[in-house]
Amino acid sequence: MEYFLQQLINGLTLGAIYGLIAIGYTMVYGIIGMINFAHGEIYMIGAFVAVIAFIVLGLAGITWAPAAIALVLLLSMAFTAVYGWTVERFAYRPLRGAPRLAPLISAIGMSILLQNYVQLLQGARVKPIPPVVQGGFTIIERADGFAVNISYLQILIILTTVALMAGFTALINGTPLGRAQRACEQDKKMAGLLGVDVDRTISLTFVMGAALAAVAGVMVTMYYGVIDFFIGFLAGVKAFTAAVLGGIGSLPGAMLGGLAIGLIEAFWSGYFSIEYKDVAAFSILVLVLIFRPTGLLGRPEIEKV
């Protein structure tokens, strides 16, 4: 029981991070119907900005954790937002109206480009940072010495994610920008006829997705303490899996899918073997897609009009 609880906490933390990245996949898919394979790299860049920013802030003497984290988050979100915007502007927008395969290939190219660019600029070695937030609570301590712990960092990750997702859902459902995004998702031509600047709305979607991925990048940097230029690949694939599992195009689906993947991984590593945790996550994806091809919360492509 105690062991289960510990894995649950670990899984929630992981799931929160996957969910944050998955939102970017699902939103971009919703609005322009393409998988942005470079999204994992945006997350990786967010993590690198975090490492650099933590070191610079450390040198500048800003070591009070809340201030440092807030600053790093802002910096990282700002940087990745620019990257997200740029990638869309130069790699995808010129291909709008081209066959669906073209932007997909462009996205894969963008992903390789960004990976190599960071490798060249920052080197291939792993980048460590000292722990930013230490300590935590012991929830239960068993007589044999096994304790269920939740670290302050895990609490921070889960709470930040919950807050961001709540804010984000409110933005999509209740603001003119969110409404314009949903309108573009349903009928871009009509949205244009109503005066929506469709290109700008698509750009903002990339910017928002990138900023959320940056938050995930910052959290991962603090959580694991090391990153390298290749972390975007697996995290990207996992978050993409999460988005598909939840139903690509669905915002709550991305959150649910992220959570599911995180929990599957944590429980599988906890009860079976760490080596096969990825296999477990992807197997569940296959199983779900066999029985629910549109994902957990996805809607069928065809609907009555």
Add this chain to the structure above:
Amino acid sequence: MLSIQGVRTFYGSIEALKGVDLEVAEGEIVTLIGANGAGKSTLLMTVCGSPQARSGRILFEGREITRLPTFEIVRRGIAQSPEGRRIFPRMTVLENLQMGSVTAEPGSYARELERVFELFPRLKERMHQRGGTLSGGEQQMLAIGRALMSQPRLLLLDEPSLGLAPLVVRQIFSVIRDINRERGMTVFLVEQNAFHALKLAHRGYVLVNGRVTLGGTGAELLANAEVRTAYLEGGH
């Protein structure tokens, strides 16, 4: 108010409009009738810049809009209820109407919403229902209501009668007449239902294979022998 001069529009290599000239003056209801595939919807979409005309000029209130992006054109005061209505199916009726006010001047929203609900009380009853669940007639009301939300000076309507029961058609046409008379809104109406359209309109044009072949007042066209044989005989 709207002046279309020698406009040619292509879909790929297919020439859909082959040099269209047409005028809509302020306060008028002008109708464009023609068979399926004549290019009527293409003309309305070309006015909105989607697709853009390959040659020719389109002037709105004296200023050229031919090369502007769609959202810039509609921000100048043109609204369209397009072919197929294009309601956002997964948005509520209210959200669809809110989308209509994207280009409206700030602060006008509540008043315009009230006016749309006055014209179409049905929409008020269905306010929180999803657009995709409405009947055809209700969707048409919503499409027109959504276009009105932006307080346009020129309203473009693409076949509002298509697929609707005669009673609903009459209701929609009477609303078009009302907004023209009471608000002085200029209306450019594309219709296959030539009889109703010509009775309603001040002036009309006939579009055949991408070219305007006839023009005149509604009454003139109704009496015209060619128009009668091509578009009116055989019941309406």
